[in-house]
Structure formats: C-alpha cells, structure tokens
Amino acid sequence: MLRTLADSGSDREIRFIHSARSPKDIIFREELDELARDHGNFHIHVLCAEPDDNWRGPVGLLDDTTLLKLAPDIRERSVYVCGPEPYMKAIRGALQRIGLDPDRYREESFGGLTRPAPTPSASQAASVRFARSGIGQQCRSTQTLLEIARNVGLYLPSACGHGICGTCRVLKLAGDVETADLGGLSAEEKAEGYVLACCTRPLGEVALDL
Ligand code: FES
Structure with missing residues (x-):
C-alpha cells in the first residue's frame, strides 16, 4: 500500500x-x-x-x-x-x-492457516534445559517448546502460533527436535540453530538458549 x-x-x-x-x-x-x-x-x-x-x-x-x-x-x-x-x-x-x-x-x-502439527509418532518422554534460566523440565515429545517454556514460567514472545511470523524464535543449543515451521525462519537462522518454539517439539533431551 x-x-x-x-x-x-x-x-x-x-x-x-x-x-x-x-x-x-x-x-x-x-x-x-x-x-x-x-x-x-x-x-x-x-x-x-x-x-x-x-x-x-x-x-x-x-x-x-x-x-x-x-x-x-x-x-x-x-x-x-x-x-x-x-x-x-x-x-x-x-x-x-x-x-x-x-x-x-x-x-x-496474516494467514488463517491451520496449525502445523509435526504429528510425532507417539508421546515419548523428553526434557528441555533452559540454559540461561538454569531450569530443566521433564516433558513429552507431543508438547511444543513454547508450551514447555510457559509451563515453567518463562516468557517467550509469540504471535501467530503457526510458524509464520518468527516471533517465537529461540536458539537451540543441543538435542533433536521435530519442527513444522511455515517460513518463519530464514535459511541463515536455521543454519545458526534457531527454531520456532510454537511449532517445534523436543525429541529426547534438548537445550535452549533461554
Ligand atoms: S509465534 Fe509466529 S512463528 Fe511462532
């Protein structure tokens, strides 16, 4: 416009x-x-x-x-x-x-898309370590990183909840994840290790720079 x-x-x-x-x-x-x-x-x-x-x-x-x-x-x-x-x-x-x-x-x-669900094969035990906050949390592989962060009282800005806007970007320090972002991260950010917390789920032990 x-x-x-x-x-x-x-x-x-x-x-x-x-x-x-x-x-x-x-x-x-x-x-x-x-x-x-x-x-x-x-x-x-x-x-x-x-x-x-x-x-x-x-x-x-x-x-x-x-x-x-x-x-x-x-x-x-x-x-x-x-x-x-x-x-x-x-x-x-x-x-x-x-x-x-x-x-x-x-x-x-801005979108109106349905939430991209990574559809993990089954709910498995996982854990997330929030390195900067010194908090560790047991969780399930069906939960998003955003949900887990909120469950332990950590603030992580978010907006679209669909992996589009990039607001919930967070740096992953270690571990495997399953993600279904819809273009909210640049190729450069992905290469640096960033993930979108609203549409990313932990597989096993994961550490975040949060
Ligand atoms: S809140 Fe928009 S990408 Fe996660």
Missing part, C-alpha cells in the same frame, strides 16, 4: 507503524528509510520489543499509549492493520479504548 501511494505521488499524510521483535527483524528496513527520506508525508515509526545497544527508536509493544504518542490524531484517521491474529486483536482493543470509530478500521489477515 505504501509503495502504491509513493508511486502514485499521493500527498496523504501517512503514519506507518511497524512492530518488530528486534532491529534485525525489521522487514524492508532500507526501503522504508528510503520512502521516508523521499516522501515528506510518510512518517515511519518502528518499535522494537527487544532492542539492541544501537537502537534509538521506540521500545516495547504497541498499545494505546504508544499509538496516541505516534499518531495523536488517530481518531480522525483511517487505520489499516495487518499481522498475526493475536497482534491484530491487541491493536483492535487498543483502538477501541482510544475511541476510534469502527468504520475507520480495516484489517488484513
């Missing part, structure tokens, strides 16, 4: 707000910077949930307070939202609290 507006020379005043897990997860970052540079009416705002030391932009998750800060006149705007369902639900809630007229709200589904 932003490209089309740019190509057609639109003079609409746009607030483009993107939520990323970390700076390296910002999609089309260079193109967005370029669009903002070339079009004075495009204002690009990126929030990072997990900033690195060089990050100077807004931090955290998008909520009503941040939305109002980035677009104080949001009630007079048309709002278009795209993302995993839990993300859109959170934004819908924030906009309701702000008082946006529902007629001004549009959203586009």
